[in-house]
Amino acid sequence: MPPAEPDPTFRPHAVDTGTPTDAPAGPTLLLVHGWGSDGEDWADHLPGLAPWHRVLVPDLPGHGRTPDRPERCAPRVLAADLAGWLRGLNAGPVVAVGHSLGGQVVAALAVEHPDVVRSVVALATAYGGDAAEAERLPAEQRALRREGAAWAVGFVRRAFAPGTPERVRRRHERLMAAMDPEVLIRYRDGMYLAPGAFGLRPAADAYLRDRRCPALGVHTSPAAAGWERGLSRHPLSRVELWPDCGHYLHEERPAEVVTLLRAWCAETAGDDGRDAPR
DSSP, X not given: OOOOOOOTTOOOOEEEOOOOSSSOOOOOEEEXXXXXXXXXXXXXXXXXXXXXXXEEEEOOTTSTTSOOOTXXXXXXXXXXXXXXXXXXXXXXXXXXXXXXXXXXXXXXXXXXXXXXXXXXEEESOSOOBOHXXXXXXXXXXXXXXXXXXXXXXXXXXHHOOTTOOHHHHHHHHHHHHHSOHHHHHHHHIIIXXXXXXXXXXXXXXXXXXXXXXXXXXXESOHHHHHHHHTTOOSTTOEEEEOTTOOTTHXXXXXXXXXXXXXXXXXXXXXXXXXXOOO
């Protein structure tokens, strides 16, 4: 399936910290939130990143303050629109960081729009769902249609770990309760069930092997971490396991994520991703 064409009118609501003026600037960081969330996911990270990097934090369509775009919410289409937006900002190549759904979006950026991506970081990503997840999905989508946002609130509650801070729990329950269920349904269809989706294996196996830039994956599941290690093609790529975290690991451990991202930018400095084997 060929890449989607960017929509030149796409202008998401976004935070743009601008280029640092008091220190040598590292690469621009693009931080992409997950399903049912918004750019405020990254608020605690900005103080540790903005002094050294330009940081771009968009709200995806139908989330936060970006209007819904019903025909353009599949990860590969979102990636095309973000690529066009980044080119218009003259911001690339970026270190593209995504949580959950955002991990799918930045993966699609790397595969289909490599000119705007220096490297990718996927945190608790939504690709690589196993056979059990594939079996659950149709019934889950029916329940989401039947119960609406209440089902989504229950879904995120099951994604918390015992140590997930109460403020993180409350925030994501509130966000999900306020979401339009039709937006949530369309996004899940786009991630897993629509033509061209790569959220499930083996589609993810085939799709991600075309990701040629350095890639860092951070997982909370040993099985998911082991699976992604088998996909690493670039010599700088690696996978980390954070087994004591819940799904919102970036908000549970923001200082550690900042440290991780700054170290990753240093490790991959000067690499353009073009020497990865095919």
